[in-house]
Amino acid sequence: MDRDEKLRVIIDAAPCGMVMVNDQGVIVLVNAQVEKLFGYSREQLLGQTIEILVPTPLRSDHPKHRADFLANPKARAMGAGRDLYGQRKDGTAIPVEIGLSPLVMDGERYVVASVVDITQRKFAESTLQENLLELQRSNADLEQFAYVCSHDLQEPLRVISNYTQLLAKRYHDQLDDDANEFVEYIVDATKRMQELINDLLLYSRVQTKGQAFRNTDCHERAQTAISNLTLAIEESGANISLEPLPTILADGSQMLQVFQNLISNAIKFRAERPLQIQLSATKAENAWLFSVTDNGLGIDMKYADRIFIIFQRLHNREQYPGSGIGLAICKKIVERHGGKIWIESQPGEGTTFNFTIPCSQEAPTT
Known part of the structure; x- marks a missing residue:
């Protein structure tokens, strides 16, 4: 078998289209x-x-492209950064990827082109993009729906609460014990519903009412969070250690909310021993890693994902009050900033809440 025949055999055996x-x-x-x-x-x-x-529309310009390649012949992909198409015998266009390789045989110059049909890949990419856009629209609709529902529900709920309390006040002596107990149930339920609605509004506003990212001094934001929680800190006897935190591009009010929620969570789930809370940050290769560490009750790691789900609770309301939305808000805020949040914990040993903010959002130095 001569050289030309070997070349034909190799080209014909190729899994993609080959043209010389x-x-x-x-x-x-x-x-x-x-x-x-x-x-x-x-x-x-x-x-x-x-x-x-x-x-057909591109044929008149193609000889110039061929001449440009032959002027600087080297193996490369054709049309980098552009969508390429070939035309079938029936006139239909198909998306393709083309690789070009120069070849010299017996003093004659040739070009070998590998052609790959990427129709299925383009279809998958298009479907993925459509699904992504649909998901974004769906998320936006859900956020707007949550905001509108929670906002519109407040007025009728307020009417129920006011009239129930008025009923209890005016007719308390005229009602029997069962009726008074039922009224108390209604009042408690409306208060609880009001708390849930307010929390749902806070959750929906992370996206709908978020501010533009600006230079944010996280150390100052953490100090403000500590100041806002002064009473709770004094009542719990907590000792808070605040290490230097960076200045980044962020939504300042939302960073304050993250620090405040995490410190408040540490205070709520403290152990019998004196409470120690430490806030720190270290710079990794691509992100700032923030940590809020406490020596509280700790969490079984099998619940590590559940605690960030809206309205999920690990304890009953009587034992630890609250709706279970604080950590869900933290997760939503961190993800809005392009980061991730997770915990490291052991029951009885305390918990560390870690979250990242990409270094691309680090504020420029002046």
Whole structure:
């Protein structure tokens, strides 16, 4: 088997389409995959210029592209950064990827082009993009729905609460014990519903009412959070250690909320021993890693994901008050900033809440 025959065998065995043209752009060799891809027989292609496989609107410019390649021949992908198409015998266009390789044989210059049909990939990418856009629309709709519902529910709930309390005040002596107990249930339930609605509003506003990112001094934000919790800190006897925190591009009010929620969570779930809370930050390669560490009750790591789900609780309301939304808000805020949040914990040993903010959002130094 001579060299030319070996080349034909190799090209014909290739899993992708292979076309070989001379320096005039005339097709001298094709494989079976090209026949299958473009719908031409080998005999119909040999001797034709490569433009037969180029979409009709682009054919007039293609000889110039061939000349440019031959002026600087080196193996490369064709049309980097652009969508490329080939044209089948029936006139339909197909998306393709093309690799070009120069070849010299017996003093003659040739170009070997590998052609891959990427129709399925393009369809998958298009479907993925459509699903992503639909998911974004759905999330926006859900956030707007939560905001509108929680906002519109407040007025009728307020009416129920006011009239129930008025009933209890005016007719307490005229009602029997069962009726008074029922009224108390209604009053407690409306208060609880009001808390849930307010929390749902806070949750929906993370996206809908979020502010633009600006230079934010996280150390100052943490100090403000500590100041806001002065009474709770004094009542719990907590000792808070605040290490230097960076200045980053962020929503300042939301960073305050994250620090305040995490400190408040540590105070709420403290152990019998004196409470120690430490806030710190370290710079990794691509992000700032913030940590809020306490020596409180700790959490079984099997609940590590559940605690960040809206309205999920690990304890009953009587034991630890609250709706269970604080950590869900922290997660939503951190994700809005492009970061992640997670815990490291052991029951009885305390908990560390870690969250990251990408270094791309680090404020520039002046």
